[in-house]
Amino acid sequence: xxxxxxxxxxxxxxxxxxxxxxxxxxxxxxxxxxxxxxxxxxxxxxxxxxxxxxxxxxxxxxxxxxxxxxxxxxxxxxxxxxxxxxxxxxxxxxxxxxxxxxxxxxxxxxxxxxxxxxxxxxxxxxxxxxxxxxxxxxxxxxxxxxxxxxxxxxxxxxxxxxxxxxxxxxxxxxxxxxxxxxxxxxxxxxxxxxxxxxxxxxxxxxxxxxxxxxxxxxxxxxxxxxxxxxxxxxxxxxxxxxxxxxxxxxxxxxxxxxxxxxxxxxxxxxxxxxxxxxxxxxxxxxxxxxxxxxxxxxxxxxxxxxxxxxxxxxxxxxxxxxxxxxxxxxxxxxxxxxxxxxxxxxxxxxxxxxxxxxxxxxxxxxxxxxxxxxxxxxxxxxxxxxxxxxxxxxxxxxxxxxxxxxxxxxxxxxxx
Amino acid sequence: xxxxxxxxxxxxxxxxxxxxxxxxxxxxxxxxxxxxxxxxxxxxxxxxxxxxxxxxxxxxxxxxxxxxxxxxxxxxxxxxxxxxxxxxxxxxxxxxxxxxxxxxxxxxxxxxxxxxxxxxxxxxxxxxxxxxxxxxxxxxxxxxxxxxxxxxxxxxxxxxxxxxxxxxxxxxxxxxxxxxxxxxxxxxxxxxxxxxxxxxxxxxxxxxxxxxxxxxxxxxxxxxxxxxxxxxxxxxxxxxxxxxxxxxxxxxxxxxxxxxxxxx
Numbered sequence: 053x054x055x056x057x058x059x060x061x062x063x064x065x066x067x068x069x070x071x072x073x074x075x076x077x078x079x080x081x082x083x084x085x086x087x088x089x090x091x092x093x094x095x096x097x098x099x100x101x102x103x104x105x106x107x108x109x110x111x112x113x114x115x116x117x118x119x120x121x122x123x124x125x126x127x128x129x130x131x132x133x134x135x136x137x138x139x140x141x142x143x144x145x146x147x148x149x150x151x152x153x154x155x156x157x158x159x160x161x162x163x164x165x166x167x168x169x170x171x172x173x174x175x176x177x178x179x180x181x182x183x184x185x186x187x188x189x190x191x192x193x194x195x196x197x198x199x200x201x202x203x204x205x206x207x208x209x210x211x212x213x214x215x216x217x218x219x220x221x222x223x224x225x226x227x228x229x230x231x232x233x234x235x236x237x238x239x240x241x242x243x244x245x246x247x248x249x250x251x252x253x254x255x256x257x258x259x260x261x262x263x264x265x266x267x268x269x270x271x272x273x274x275x276x277x278x279x280x281x282x283x284x285x286x287x288x289x290x291x292x293x294x295x296x297x298x299x300x301x302x303x304x305x306x307x308x309x310x311x312x313x314x315x316x317x318x319x320x321x322x323x324x325x326x327x328x329x330x331x332x333x334x335x336x337x338x339x340x341x342x343x344x345x346x347x348x349x350x351x352x353x354x355x356x357x358x359x360x361x362x363x364x365x366x367x368x369x370x371x372x373x374x375x376x377x378x379x380x381x382x383x384x385x386x387x388x389x390x391x392x393x394x395x396x397x398x399x400x401x402x403x404x405x406x407x408x409x410x411x412x413x414x415x416x417x418x419x420x421x422x423x424x425x426x427x428x429x430x431x432x433x434x435x436x437x438x439x440x441x442x443x444x445x446x447x448x449x450x451x452x453x454x455x456x457x458x459x460x461x462x463x464x465x466x467x468x
Numbered sequence: 469x470x471x472x473x474x475x476x477x478x479x480x481x482x483x484x485x486x487x488x489x490x491x492x493x494x495x496x497x498x499x500x501x502x503x504x505x506x507x508x509x510x511x512x513x514x515x516x517x518x519x520x521x522x523x524x525x526x527x528x529x530x531x532x533x534x535x536x537x538x539x540x541x542x543x544x545x546x547x548x549x550x551x552x553x554x555x556x557x558x559x560x561x562x563x564x565x566x567x568x569x570x571x572x573x574x575x576x577x578x579x580x581x582x583x584x585x586x587x588x589x590x591x592x593x594x595x596x597x598x599x600x601x602x603x604x605x606x607x608x609x610x611x612x613x614x615x616x617x618x619x620x621x622x623x624x625x626x627x628x629x630x631x632x633x634x635x636x637x638x639x640x641x642x643x644x645x646x647x648x649x650x651x652x653x654x655x656x657x658x659x660x661x662x663x664x665x666x667x668x669x670x671x672x673x674x675x676x677x678x679x680x681x682x683x684x685x686x687x688x689x690x691x692x693x694x695x696x697x698x699x700x701x702x703x704x705x706x707x708x709x710x711x712x713x714x715x716x717x718x719x720x721x722x723x724x725x726x727x728x729x730x731x732x
Contacts, residue, residue, distance in 0.1 A: 087729065129545050129614070132696065139696040140703070284729065292722045299715030306711055310704025311517045314617060322618035322693075323610075332653075 084283035086271035094297030095159040102152040109145040119243035121236045124199035125324040143313040150316045153339035167379030168270040174371035176263040181367045190249040193242040200321030205334045207234045216354040274379030282448035341405030348409045349417035366428045376436040383442040397423045507628030526554040529688025532681045542592030545613035549586040561586045605645040607658030616693040630682035633661040
């Protein structure tokens with residue numbers, strides 16, 4: 053631990069007994085960070101801020117929400133109409149979920165592009181995938197709470213997936229529901245879990261940060277930090293950069309909250325849940341659409357469920373699927389092309405998830421699903437045998453400090 | 469020579485990301501507009517980021533609701549006191565509320581009727597859904613409190629639906645108790661044509677054409693669905709201006725802090 057000098061005697065007294073100030077000084081102030089991070093490295097802190105925003109607005113909402121099938125819908129409308137600035141809190145929470153996913157998806161694709169999952173950051177990556185999984189569970193249960201038509205039918209469709217499990221499927225679904233259909237006990241447990249899971253996420257985020265600070269951030273070049281000449285103290289260089297990024301993010305977020313608050317929602321969720329009336333198309337929120345497309349692409353129910361969960365499960369093991377020791381796509385010309393194909397594939401899956409499961413959409417869903425798994429299970433392990441990677445620079449400070457001359461930046465580096 | 473900022477090299481990356489995001493959003497739009505039926509897009513006073521409600525139109529809309537729609541459709545999320553927001557004073561609201569009656573308990577524990585007060589919610593025309601269905605040949609007239617938010621492109625859709633009653637094509641059989649509406653999905657709707665020429669008599673002398681009445685009642689219902697809309701947009705403009713200033717200042721601060729590193 054660095055020997056921080058604190059002037060304030062109270063801080064000094066506390067720090068001697070409980071070194072939280074030294075800790076913060078070390079991890080937030082002096083924390084050495086690669087000097088060449090680009091704006092894609094803003095999305096980690098943005099995700100953290102989104103999480104905190106969701107928790108704060110969520111706690112306020114829960115003070116005014118009633119988890120009962122007869123009152124849930126009206127209690128949300130009371131928040132919108134009668135609670136002071138309730139509409140603001142709720143629209144922040146509602147749109148915050150979407151923006152949280154936007155930020156996290158960009159964060160994940162940044163990790164994929166720059167090989168941030170590779171040694172020694174495998175656990176950092178795995179904890180991140182775990183956070184994604186927890187986020188998805190939390191978001192799904194949160195969407196059920198307003199008890200609109202999409203809440204109810206989304207919950208019915210997704211919980212019914214578990215009935216595909218052989219032998220015990222039906223019993224598991226009954227157990228999940230706490231009854232024989234999605235009903236009051238389901239709503240109550242979803243509220244309870246929706247409240248508690250974000251704090252579990254906070255716990256995993258703390259582990260994610262501990263793992264991050266063990267070796268520090270990866271960087272666009274993907275080579276290890278060689279010494280202090282390659283790094284900058286986190287404060288002020290990255291605190292100010294994160295603040296600027298936050299400003300841009302909040303501006304876009306505010307535009308959605310204040311001017312297009314229902315753009316990413318579904319109109320049917322402003323109709324109170326009615327078990328007797330099924331909506332024409334049951335669609336999940338946009339951030340689940342790629343997974344929904346994978347689910348529907350497989351003609352067999354159990355198969356669909358396995359592939360859908362498999363699409364997340366495969367992310368846990370990619371640190372070992374990708375056999376290349378070169379991290380950044382900048383030096384992997386073929387990998388880079390396939391990265392963009394993967395991204396396009398995921399967007400296509402998202403589009404297909406919103407379309408009815410018929411005709412050409414089914415065929416496209418199958419092709420896109422096949423590509424998704426091909427990318428991770430076949431391309432990742434095999435590509436290093438085919439691909440000729442570009443020579444890596446000697447160090448981070450070289451390309452940054454040598455200004456405009458790319459020649460010195462890409463000086464040859466002997467192979468391991 | 470000063471190097472371009474390193475993030476500049478990622479311009480392509482940024483542009484591609486933006487394209488992908490916009491693709492995502494457009495897919496949402498595609499879904500929202502999934503129905504093949506197209507209806508006229510009107511120029512509403514409340515659309516756009518500075519849009520506000522037209523008070524006169526809203527008040528006429530309330531009259532249309534009261535005289536035409538309220539026979540079958542409730543607005544259970546709205547309280548009479550909320551009408552203050554569209555320009556009525558306390559006495560007018562009290563009088564408006566008192567035309568309805570609600571059940572209450574007297575001191576002897578008996579259910580009795582009393583006049584509705586401004587604090588009461590709009591009284592629904594039917595005591596429950598079952599009664600509503602029986603009175604309407606099995607169809608349930610939906611509550612209108614949120615109808616504009618509960619339909620995709622709600623305001624345009626509602627206006628179109630209210631003015632979409634035309635003669636059925638000769639090959640279209642219209643069963644008893646159903647009506648032909650060119651904007652309704654499936655074309656056959658349980659609601660008879662509600663708006664006819666001079667169906668109401670406007671106090672302000674506006675000519676009560678079906679189109680005018682449809683516009684007015686839609687303006688009223690748009691407010692009922694989003695009573696916070698004017699406050700929301702007004703606050704939004706201040707918040708965005710504040711954030712823009714914060715963002716620009718933090719950008720300048722960032723440039724200054726990073727200058728020694730970039731120019732080293």
